[in-house]
Amino acid sequence: MSKSLSIIGCGYVGCVTGTCFADMGHEVTLVDIDPSRVYSINEGHSPIYESGLEDLIKENRKRICATTDLRTAVNNTDITFIAVGTPSNVDGSINLTYVFNACKEIGEILREKDSFHVIIVKSTVFPGTTDTQVRQILEEHSGKKAGIDFGLGANPEFLREGNAVQDFLSPDRVVIGADDPRTANVIRDIYAPLNPQIFTTSIRTAEIIKYTSNAFLATKISFANEIGNLCKTLGVDSKDVFDGVGMDSRISPAFFRTGIGFGGSCFPKDVCALLSGARDCGEKLNVLNAVIATNEAQPLRLLGLLKRHLPNLKGKTIGILGLAFKPDTDDIRESRAIPVVSSLCSEGAEVIAYDPAAMDNFRHIFPHITYTSSASSVLEADAVLILTEWKEFEYLDYSGKIVIDGRRIEAARNHATIYEGVCW
Numbered sequence: 556m557s558k559s560l561s562i563i564g565c566g567y568v569g570c571v572t573g574t575c576f577a578d579m580g581h582e583v584t585l586v587d588i589d590p591s592r593v594y595s596i597n598e599g600h601s602p603i604y605e606s607g608l609e610d611l612i613k614e615n616r617k618r619i620c621a622t623t624d625l626r627t628a629v630n631n632t633d634i635t636f637i638a639v640g641t642p643s644n645v646d647g648s649i650n651l652t653y654v655f656n657a658c659k660e661i662g663e664i665l666r667e668k669d670s671f672h673v674i675i676v677k678s679t680v681f682p683g684t685t686d687t688q689v690r691q692i693l694e695e696h697s698g699k700k701a702g703i704d705f706g707l708g709a710n711p712e713f714l715r716e717g718n719a720v721q722d723f724l725s726p727d728r729v730v731i732g733a734d735d736p737r738t739a740n741v742i743r744d745i746y747a748p749l750n751p752q753i754f755t756t757s758i759r760t761a762e763i764i765k766y767t768s769n770a771f772l773a774t775k776i777s778f779a780n781e782i783g784n785l786c787k788t789l790g791v792d793s794k795d796v797f798d799g800v801g802m803d804s805r806i807s808p809a810f811f812r813t814g815i816g817f818g819g820s821c822f823p824k825d826v827c828a829l830l831s832g833a834r835d836c837g838e839k840l841n842v843l844n845a846v847i848a849t850n851e852a853q854p855l856r857l858l859g860l861l862k863r864h865l866p867n868l869k870g871k872t873i874g875i876l877g878l879a880f881k882p883d884t885d886d887i888r889e890s891r892a893i894p895v896v897s898s899l900c901s902e903g904a905e906v907i908a909y910d911p912a913a914m915d916n917f918r919h920i921f922p923h924i925t926y927t928s929s930a931s932s933v934l935e936a937d938a939v940l941i942l943t944e945w946k947e948f949e950y951l952d953y954s955g956k957i958v959i960d961g962r963r964i965e966a967a968r969n970h971a972t973i974y975e976g977v978c979w
């Protein structure tokens with residue numbers, strides 16, 4: 556049955572969630588404090604770079620509206636998802652300001668609302684946040700009781716940027732965290748059109764399932780990279796190794812791509828938040844400390860390989876292919892290109908960079924390097940580093956070039972005159 560939902564936050568998660576819920580037949584109000592995002596959605600445009608999202612917004616326009624007016628959105632709907640950002644503080648701990656501010660406002664609105672309203676935290680938050688601080692703020696500001704006067708739940712999100720619509724509409728599982736059956740049923744009904752595998756649990760357990768999933772995937776990548784580094788020294792191709800290892804059904808081949816490590820808005824932030832939160836609870840997570848350390852060192856190995864062929868980088872032109880943290884996105888948050896470009900600049904190299912989508916974002920952090928509108932002009936440089944595996948990089952002519960590859964582009968591996976792969 557169709558539901559009336561509001562989603563707070565029109566970023567990657569809020570916008571994809573809201574649009575997909577509308578596609579499933581629900582009436583959706585998207586809310587953001589950023590009027591440009593709201594305007595864009597109401598004009599039928601996606602405020603974020605995500606394949607397939609704009610078409611889906613257009614197809615479902617009659618069931619989607621966007622607004623900056625949280626009060627009207629909550630009053631006119633029965634269920635509110637919180638999908639605002641939960642960035643890192645400088646010490647790595649989670650910054651919950653956006654979540655708490657949204658909760659304060661929602662609480663005030665609930666004070667005057669008579670019907671049973673369900674609030675669901677979709678943002679990634681440290682286990683225990685929803686059933687303690689979020690609950691307290693909502694109860695204090697509404698004067699009502701969670702589980703009795705309003706519903707409170709957690710429904711973490713597992714979508715990947717670049718594949719977000721597909722991931723949302725065909726999830727491996729939907730995790731529902733609720734401490735009362737009424738709220739659990741409401742969330743289950745929302746997802747019913749997808750007929751997904753559902754795992755229902757407590758709020759706190761749902762929250763830690765999300766962190767554990769991201770931390771495990773990050774661990775798999777750092778583990779693969781450490782073995783990959785050893786493979787490089789031994790003259791073994793780590794791809795062959797992980798193809799062989801991944802054939803064991805207990806292990807799986809997923810997230811075994813070796814290279815310059817993981818970036819993005821979530822793995823680095825969530826692993827650091829888990830480490831910080833665990834420390835506050837008196838627990839030391841040794842494995843995850845090592846996961847971060849390996850990930851920090853990994854992109855710099857590329858520079859070591861480059862110097863085997865160009866020992867002095869001062870005055871040399873170094874071409875960069877790829878700035879986004881992965882292909883099919885313009886997102887550069889925690890991109891491995893950031894430490895690489897930063898080191899090149901501090902060694903006096905002239906950097907010329909190309910990315911099909913992320914150059915505008917990168918320019919905000921590195922305004923002084925040269926950006927070019929074609930991948931082939933990057934190949935004019937003294938040496939080329941490949942930092943993101945965009946499909947179009949497979950179609951370049953690498954013959955006669957020095958290429959140091961962090962992402963394994965086969966055309967470069969096969970045709971560059973001097974070629975080094977980071978783990979192969």
Ligand SMILES: NC(=O)C1=CN([C@@H]2O[C@H](COP(=O)(O)OP(=O)(O)OC[C@H]3O[C@@H](n4cnc5c(N)ncnc54)[C@H](O)[C@@H]3O)[C@@H](O)[C@H]2O)C=CC1
Binds near residue numbers: 586638653820821
């Ligand atoms: N980006 C991703 O692929 C995934 C992110 N997550 C988690 O989902 C959450 C959201 O992440 P993103 O969508 O990437 O964040 P984002 O930073 O792209 O978007 C957050 C949006 O919330 C808005 N906002 C902040 N405070 C607000 C308020 N009080 N009222 C209305 N709007 C407000 C911001 O203006 C922004 O547009 C985070 O906790 C993240 O860890 C989970 C799975 C995947």
Ligand SMILES: O=C(O)[C@H]1O[C@H](OP(=O)(O)OP(=O)(O)OC[C@H]2O[C@@H](n3ccc(=O)[nH]c3=O)[C@H](O)[C@@H]2O)[C@H](O)[C@@H](O)[C@@H]1O
Binds near residue numbers: 712810811814818881
């Ligand atoms: O919580 C989140 O935000 C999301 O984080 C990741 O999704 P995302 O960051 O969009 O992208 P991934 O495809 O997971 O890649 C993350 C990073 O790991 C790197 N990676 C990935 C896979 C691999 O085998 N090797 C590898 O180095 C990528 O290049 C990229 O830099 C998770 O895959 C999602 O399930 C989760 O919802």
